[in-house]
Amino acid sequence: MDDLYRAISDPTRRAILDELVERDGQTLFELCGRLTMKHGIGSSRQAISQHLEVLESAGLVIAKREGRCKFHWFNGEPLRAIAERWPAKR
Amino acid sequence: MRISGCSVMVDDQAKALEFYTKVLGFQTKHNIDLGEHSWITVVSPEDPDGAVVGLEPDVHPAAKTFKAAMVEDGIPFTSFAVDDIEAEHKRLESLGVRFTQPPVDHGTVVTAVLDDTCGNLIQIAQEKGQS
Structure with a gap:
């Protein structure tokens, strides 16, 4: 669980998730382009790659290879645990 | 000094x-047999x-790793x-071209990325404000 809270504590990582929700299955290149142009996040590809690793270890992003390219997919399943722990209505 | 051209490294x-x-629609300018390889430009x-x-x-050992x-x-x-990226995207997809990124609007430019089948990704870009 700690991985999950740490993963969503960072604004750049939240922006990555926003972009994947908008269009799932992106390469690192596409994600970096969107973060720069839409969010004004000028981090290096290397930095974004490290953010993706954090999101992957929390299970929020799944990286899959198709041919020679690597694509990143959003997985919202781990977030369910948050809503179950602190339900909106009891 | 002017830019006369550049190269892509193909497998x-x-x-x-x-x-x-045939697919992208360029024309052959040079195709000169040099033995094992040729000098080809489009x-x-x-x-x-x-x-x-x-x-x-x-063929350079580092090339494949880099690519x-x-x-x-x-x-x-x-x-x-390109002048009309949506039209190109549609045309190329109908020819079986694989896109790793469909057209994405970046404000002043719309870009898409395709696989050249020779080990490279190629970006096509439409500058906005162009008819």
Whole structure:
């Protein structure tokens, strides 16, 4: 669980998730382009790659290879645990 | 000094010439047999005296490693300009071209990324405000 809270504590990582929700299955290149142009996040590809690793270890992003390219997919399943722990209505 | 052209490193020159002419729609400018490989360049039919793209064999040992790393991260190393990216995307997809990024609007430019089947990703870009 700690991985999950740490993963969503960072604004750049939240922006990555926003972009994947908008269009799932992106390469690192596409994600970096969107973060720069839409969010004004000028981090290096290397930095974004490290953010993706954090999101992957929390299970929020799944990286899959198709041919020679690597694509990143959003997985919202781990977030369910948050809503179950602190339900909106009891 | 002017820019006369640049190169893409391809894994198969014959296949590359087929793709860059028949699919992308460029014209052959040079095709000179040099023995094991050829000197091949293509130009845009919209600008036949303009910059050429050389289709160079990726025989250097470092080339394949470099190309694989670029492709893994979805990075296009070469970019071509188009007037209507949506139309090109549709046309190329109907020819079986695989896009790793469909057209994405970046404000002043719309870009898409395609697989050249020779080990490279190519960006196509439409500048906005262009008819």
